[in-house]
Amino acid sequence: xxxxxxxxxxxxxxxxxGIVFLVFVMARVIPGDPCYxxxxxxxxxxxxxxxxxxxxxxxxxxxxxxxxxxxLLQGDLGTSIRFGRPVxxxxxxxLPLTIELTIYALSFxxxxxxxxxxxxxLRRNSPADVGTMVVANFGVSTPVFVLGxxxxxxxxxxxxxxxxxxxxxxxxTPGTEVIPIAEAWGIPDLSGPLGSLLNFLSNIYTANxxxxxxxxxxxxxxxxxxxxxxxxxTIPLAIIARMTRSSLLEVLGADFIRTARAKGLRxxxxxxxxxxxxxxxxxxxxxxxxxxxxxxxxxxTETIFNLAGIGRTLFEAIQGRDxxxxxxxxxxxxxxxxMINLVVDVSYAVLDPRIRLG
Amino acid sequence: xxxxxAEEGLSPLPPTPEMADALVELDQPASLWRDTLRxxxxxxxxxxxxxxxxxxxxxxxxxxxxxPFDPNIPVIDEPYNQDVNRQELKYLKPCIHILGCPxxxxxxxxxxxxxxxxxxxxxxxxxxxxxxxxxxxxxxAIVIGTIIxxxxxxxxxxxxxxxxxxxxxxxxxPSLLLAIVIVTxxxxxxxxxxxxxxIVSIPVFARVMRASVLSIRETDYVTASRxxxxxxxxxxxxxxxxxxxxxxxxxxxxxxxxxILEVAALSFVGLGAQPPLAEWGSMIAADRKFxxxxxxxxxxxxxxxxxxxxxxxxxxxxxxxxxxxxxxx
Numbered sequence: 001x002x003x004x005x006x007x008x009x010x011x012x013x014x015x016x017x018g019i020v021f022l023v024f025v026m027a028r029v030i031p032g033d034p035c036y037x038x039x040x041x042x043x044x045x046x047x048x049x050x051x052x053x054x055x056x057x058x059x060x061x062x063x064x065x066x067x068x069x070x071x072l073l074q075g076d077l078g079t080s081i082r083f084g085r086p087v088x089x090x091x092x093x094x095l096p097l098t099i100e101l102t103i104y105a106l107s108f109x110x111x112x113x114x115x116x117x118x119x120x121x122l123r124r125n126s127p128a129d130v131g132t133m134v135v136a137n138f139g140v141s142t143p144v145f146v147l148g149x150x151x152x153x154x155x156x157x158x159x160x161x162x163x164x165x166x167x168x169x170x171x172x173t174p175g176t177e178v179i180p181i182a183e184a185w186g187i188p189d190l191s192g193p194l195g196s197l198l199n200f201l202s203n204i205y206t207a208n209x210x211x212x213x214x215x216x217x218x219x220x221x222x223x224x225x226x227x228x229x230x231x232x233x234t235i236p237l238a239i240i241a242r243m244t245r246s247s248l249l250e251v252l253g254a255d256f257i258r259t260a261r262a263k264g265l266r267x268x269x270x271x272x273x274x275x276x277x278x279x280x281x282x283x284x285x286x287x288x289x290x291x292x293x294x295x296x297x298x299x300x301t302e303t304i305f306n307l308a309g310i311g312r313t314l315f316e317a318i319q320g321r322d323x324x325x326x327x328x329x330x331x332x333x334x335x336x337x338x339m340i341n342l343v344v345d346v347s348y349a350v351l352d353p354r355i356r357l358g
Numbered sequence: 359x360x361x362x363x364a365e366e367g368l369s370p371l372p373p374t375p376e377m378a379d380a381l382v383e384l385d386q387p388a389s390l391w392r393d394t395l396r397x398x399x400x401x402x403x404x405x406x407x408x409x410x411x412x413x414x415x416x417x418x419x420x421x422x423x424x425x426p427f428d429p430n431i432p433v434i435d436e437p438y439n440q441d442v443n444r445q446e447l448k449y450l451k452p453c454i455h456i457l458g459c460p461x462x463x464x465x466x467x468x469x470x471x472x473x474x475x476x477x478x479x480x481x482x483x484x485x486x487x488x489x490x491x492x493x494x495x496x497x498x499a500i501v502i503g504t505i506i507x508x509x510x511x512x513x514x515x516x517x518x519x520x521x522x523x524x525x526x527x528x529x530x531x532p533s534l535l536l537a538i539v540i541v542t543x544x545x546x547x548x549x550x551x552x553x554x555x556x557i558v559s560i561p562v563f564a565r566v567m568r569a570s571v572l573s574i575r576e577t578d579y580v581t582a583s584r585x586x587x588x589x590x591x592x593x594x595x596x597x598x599x600x601x602x603x604x605x606x607x608x609x610x611x612x613x614x615x616x617x618i619l620e621v622a623a624l625s626f627v628g629l630g631a632q633p634p635l636a637e638w639g640s641m642i643a644a645d646r647k648f649x650x651x652x653x654x655x656x657x658x659x660x661x662x663x664x665x666x667x668x669x670x671x672x673x674x675x676x677x678x679x680x681x682x683x684x685x686x687x
C-alpha cells in the first residue's frame with residue numbers, strides 16, 4: 001500500500017514541473033502591461049522602468065523563469081505586483097475561505113448525493129426515485145450564479161424575519177470578532193511553520209471556533225457558509241446522485257448479489273457490504289472530479305456572496321495582470337488537484353484490491 | 359446440424375398476436391436511423407426535452423413578432439408614454455392586466471429593467487442569443503475536436519501521443535478558469551467568450567472521436583476498403599466517421615447545454631456578451647444589485663437559462679439511452 005502511494009507521488013513530480021512551466025508561460029501570454037494595469041493614467045516611461053526593474057520584469061523571459069524556479073524551491077512565491085505583499089501572505093489570508101467553502105460544499109454534495117442516489121436505486125421508479133431524478137436534472141442545469149442569487153432571494157429576502165433567515169453575503173456579521181488561535185491559546189509570539197499553520201487555521205473560521213471553543217463565532221461563520229456551500233455543491237450533488245443510482249442499479253443486477261441473497265444474508269448487509277462497496281468506485285471518481293470543478297464554481301460564488309477567497313483573487317489577478325499572484329495561486333491550486341487525484345487513486349486501491357495489486 | 363434436423367421435425371406453433379405484430383414490423387426494411395428515432399421518441403426524458411426545445415426554437419424564430427417591445431430600446435422612447443416619470447418606471451414591477459394590474463398602465467409581463475426596457479421582450483430575444491451560442495460554440499468544438507481525435511486515433515504512435523497529452527493538459531485546468539484566461543488574452547466580447555468555451559470543450563470531443571476511431575479502425579469492413587485501395591482520407595471520412603457519429607451526437611447535445619451555461623457565466627462576470635445585447639447571463643449581472651427590490655429581473659432570465667439547458671440535457675440523456683442497445687426493451 002505504502003509502495004503504491006510512493007509510486008503515485010513520484011509520478012506527480014513531472015506533472016507539477018509541467019504545470020509550473022505552463023502557468024509561467026500562460027501568465028505572460030496575457031496581453032497588457034502590469035505597470036499600466038497598476039498605475040493606469042499615471043504611468044510614465046520612467047516610473048515603468050523602475051517598476052519593471054523592481055519586479056525583475058526587465059530580465060529576459062528565460063532568466064525570469066529560472067529566478068522564479070529558484071525562489072519557488074525556497075518556498076517563496078514572490079510579491080504581488082498590485083498589492084506589494086508576498087503571495088504567501090495573500091494565500092494564508094484567502095485560501096482558508098475557499099478551503100472552508102469546498103469542505104462544506106463537498107460534504108453537502110457527497111452526503112446528500114449518495115443518500116438520494118441510494119434511495120432512488122432501492123426504490124426504482126417510485127415517486128421518490130422520479131422526484132430525485134427531476135431534482136438532479138434541474139441541479140445540473142442551473143447555473144451556479146443563478147442558484148446563488150435565487151438562494152439569496154429565498155433565504156435573505158423572502159424568509160428574512162423567520163428562523164430560516166440566512167445572511168446573504170460576507171463571511172461574518174459585522175462586529176463579530178475573530179481571535180487568532182495562537183492568541184486564544186496564550187502563545188501569540190509563535191512563529192515559523194507552526195505559527196503560519198495556526199494563522200492559516202485561524203482563518204478557517206469554523207475550525208478556529210471549534211479549536212478555541214467559541215460558540216457564537218461558530219454559529220455566525222457556519223450560517224454564512226450554508227448558502228454558498230449549497231450554491232457550489234448542487235451541481236456535484238446532482239451528478240453524484242445520478243452516478244450512485246446508475247452504478248448501484250448495475251451492481252445490484254450482478255450475479256454475486258444474487259448469490260449473497262441466496263446465501264440468506266440480510267438485505268441490509270447485501271446492500272451495504274456487497275452492493276455499495278462495489279458501486280462506490282465510479283462515485284469516488286465523480287467526487288474527485290467535482291472537487292476539480294469547485295474552483296470554477298468558487299469564482300462565481302465568491303463574486304455573488306462577496307467573499308474574498310482564492311477564486312475571486314485569481315479572477316482579479318488575471319484582470320489586473322498580476323503575474324506573480326496568477327502564478328502563485330494557480331500553482332497552489334494545481335498542487336491541490338494533484339493531491340486530490342492522489343487521494344482518489346488511493347481510495348480506489350482501498351475500495352478495490354485488484355487496483356492495488358495490478 | 360443434428361439439432362437443426364431435430365427442430366425441423368417439430369411442427370411450428372401457431373403465431374401469437376404479438377409474434378404476428380413483430381413479423382409485420384420485420385417486413386419493413388430495418389433502418390438504423392428510423393429505429394433510433396423511434397427509440398428516442400419513446401424515452402420520457404427525450405420527449406420532455408424535445409417539447410421544451412420546440413418551444414424555445416419557436417420563441418427564438420418568432421421573437422420579433424411575439425415580443426411586445428423592442429428589446430434594446432427603453433419603453434419611454436415609445437410615443438405613447440412620453441409624459442411618464444423616468445424614475446418611477448425604473449425597475450417597474452411586473453404588470454399583467456388579467457392579474458389585476460390597472461388597464462390604463464401599459465402591460466409589462468416581467469416588468470422593466472434598470473434601463474426601462476421591457477424584460478419580457480428581452481427574455482424572448484435572449485432565446486435567440488442562447489441557442490445561437492449553444493450551436494455555434496459546440497459546432498466549433500466538434501469540428502476541431504473531431505479532426506484532432508480522428509487524426510490521433512487514425513495515425514496512432516507519436517502523433518497520437520502528442521495530441522492527446524496536449525488535450526490532457528487542457529483538461530487538467532478548471533474549464534472556467536482556462537476560459538477566463540483565453541478571453542483575457544483575446545479581449546471581452548460574446549464571440550471571444552464563445553471561442554474560449556469552444557476551445558475549452560475541444561478535448562472532450564477529441565477523446566470521444568479518438569475512442570470511436572480506435573475501435574472502428576480494426577473492423578473488417580475497414581480492412582476490406584483498405585484492400586480495395588481506398589485512401590487514408592477516404593477510409594477516415596467515408597468509412598470511419600459515419601460510424602463514429604452516434605457518440606458524438608450524444609456528446610454534442612449534452613455539450614450545447616454546458617456551453618450555454620458557461621458562456622452565460624462568462625457574460626455574468628462581464629467577459630462575454632456586452633450591453634445592450636439581450637443575453638440572459640449579462641441581463642442577470644446588470645440587475646443583480648436590485649435583487650432585494652425586483653427579484654423578478656433575476657428569476658425570469660435565470661429560469662430561461664435553466665429550462666434551455668435542462669431541455670438539451672434531457673434530450674442528450676434520451677438519445678444516449680436510445681442508442682444504448684443494453685437498455686433496449
